[in-house]
Amino acid sequence: xxxxxxxxxxxxxxxxxxxxxxxxxxxxxxxxxxxxxxxxxxxxxxxxxxxxxxxxxxxxxxxxxxxxxxxxxxxxxxxxxxxxxxxxxxxxxxxxxxxxxxxxxxxxxxxxxxxxxxxxxxxxxxxxxxxxxxxxxxxxxxxxxxxxxxxxxxxxxxxxxxxxxxxxxxxxxxxxxxxxxxxxxxxxxxxxxxxxxxxxxxxxxxxxxxxxxxxxxxxxxxxxxxxxxx
Numbered sequence: 124x125x126x127x128x129x130x131x132x133x134x135x136x137x138x139x140x141x142x143x144x145x146x147x148x149x150x151x152x153x154x155x156x157x158x159x160x161x162x163x164x165x166x167x168x169x170x171x172x173x174x175x176x177x178x179x180x181x182x183x184x185x186x187x188x189x190x191x192x193x194x195x196x197x198x199x200x201x202x203x204x205x206x207x208x209x210x211x212x213x214x215x216x217x218x219x220x221x222x223x224x225x226x227x228x229x230x231x232x233x234x235x236x237x238x239x240x241x242x243x244x245x246x247x248x249x250x251x252x253x254x255x256x257x258x259x260x261x262x263x264x265x266x267x268x269x270x271x272x273x274x275x276x277x278x279x280x281x282x283x284x285x286x287x288x289x290x291x292x293x294x295x296x297x298x299x300x301x302x303x304x305x306x307x308x309x310x311x312x313x314x315x316x317x318x319x320x321x322x323x324x325x326x327x328x329x330x331x332x333x334x335x336x337x338x339x340x341x342x343x344x345x346x347x348x349x350x351x352x353x
Contacts, residue, residue: 125322125350126302128238129276129292131283132249134308135326136235137259141226143200146255149217150210151197155190157213162186168212174205202250204278211254218262225259228328232265234343238350239271248276248292248305250283284311286318293319306346313337324349 133142161168176183179192196206217223239245247256253275260268280295281288293300300320307313310333313323317337324338324346332339340346 124302125243125304127244127246127296127298127304129246129248129303129305129321131305131307131309131312131326132247132251132256132259134328135306136228136231137226138228145223145226146210146214147197147200149222150213151194153213153217154193154197154209157216158190158193158209159186168209171205171208171212175203175209178203178205202278202282204252207250207252207255207277211252211258214255214258218258225261225263227260227263227265227268228342229265230342230344232263232268234347235268235271237347244273244296245271246274246276246292246296247272248280248283250278253277283307283309284315286315289316289321290319293321304346304350306340310335 130136133139158168158172162172163169172186172189173183175181175189175192176185179189181188181192193206193209196203197210218225235245247260249256256275256277257269260272276292276295280291289305293303296303301322303321305313305316305321305323306326307316307323308326308328310325313325316323324340325333325335326340326342326346327333328341338349340349
């Protein structure tokens, strides 16, 4: 029986276009001023910039060089933990100022609440930072959805296409892998989860459904039907 659901965000609970057409451009536009204003007197920003400097092989005090690296990473959609942390801090300001609201598909918002009310434990696993995850659900178009979640995982637990990451999640949760259902729109992530015994469902919201042996779902209502069968 499924007792835990772990869900991806981009393409699963939320549209890819929101991330690429709203969040990333916002970060690209504002990251330079954000870093210049905060690097000297905000320890959390300084910590992440030190990590960027180490990864990029730049001096920690080369602020303009670090900004250039961050801009290039944003353009590449690099899964760098330090970039994701800085983006999360910047997006927090945007959400709080009402510059945008987090996109969550209506069916996802509905069934997250239903599953929570049924006693299922819900978690997020995304390449975006935990802060960014909490923001998209906390400031969503459907209201604050964070009370429905028991926890969040980001790339600090491991890369999403590596089986060891899902083993780490199982260890953190303290459950048997067959009691966990992982939802994602990326087949390689599903394969990594399946490698450690986690059950999966492939969210394909648009386009032709793939031919595959794993469950393929259009939306969370379809996922719920799968849960009812188990």
